[in-house]
Amino acid sequence: MLTSSGQAAITAALFVLAGSGDKIVSTASIYGGTRILFGRSFKRMGIDVDYVWDLYSDAEWDAAITPETKAIYAETLPNPLNDITDLRKVSEVAKRHNLPLIVDNTVGTPALVLTGQLGADIIVHSTTKFMTGHGTAVGGAVVDMGTYDWANSKRSYPLIQTAPAGKRTQIERFGNRAYASAVREAVVNDIGFAVSPLTGFLIHQGLETLSLRMQRNTESSLEIARWLEEQPEVTAVAYAGLESNPYHSLALRDYPRGTGSVFGVEIKHGKKGVRELVNNLTLWSHMTGIGDTRSMVIHPRTSTHMSFDEETNERLGISEGLLRLSVGLETTADLIKDFRTGLDAVAKIG
């Protein structure tokens, strides 16, 4: 089901399952905009989102999940730290609690990871990013894998399981496509999250080259990440494709085609270092977007994560010196050369 934006896809995917008084449990490392959506608009609609910080702590999951919980939410490759979510583990928890698992695969895309095979029941995308691929259209998608058994669930999902007197339920009408149908009828149609025809066309066109673009920007990212690790002005590189990264074994297990092209790099001298670097880049654009043909950088602490308090940012690993990279399709050597020019300016800080 296509939607008018990635935010609309996330809202539609969850809103069909949860209403006022219900809860969602999410992994803590998710896109900043989603965290804001959950903390502001979802809260106003009476839907609480609780976070689990340690995926491997069953006690933390079990404490967070209550009878009101309607879904578990996670991302494949959270941005900006490329800190892969172990979806096999999260899916195990979801199954144990008889909950559907909803996964945002915007950064991974199906070209790198088939999220359904890792246990996702429902997948959401911001097609604004890699799927359209050229920064030309805002859109989103909700994908129903048809794997969650709504009919025999211990949880209640009125929009899917019940119908007005004399009418058939979504399950009776559509079987294992009941969820997708409910998203279309009860959310996209009612609220107006529909995709525009032109955006639908642009997504379709973008998908034709998705695998090629993902292969190229992922290969380029690994080369750039390896180079960055060697630079004296760089204090850390958060890219799971690197052998030194704590998520590398997960990358080898679940991401044989690589861990994408969105990752973080920590620059010496904190915010001052980042400012010098960014002001001296010419090929990399200073933009909030990701997943474009063009390479982009942004300082999360003063953009995507600026509304969070100090403690939350520290806990999420969003340091003052962190810069997010989204690697595009330019020649890798040119990107490295341009970045080196920026780092030369950082070196002059002393």
Ligand SMILES: Cc1ncc(COP(=O)(O)O)c(C=O)c1O
């Ligand atoms: C992982 C992720 N999900 C969802 C979104 C929201 O998408 P949109 O900008 O299409 O609303 C973004 C945007 O950056 C994102 O990075």
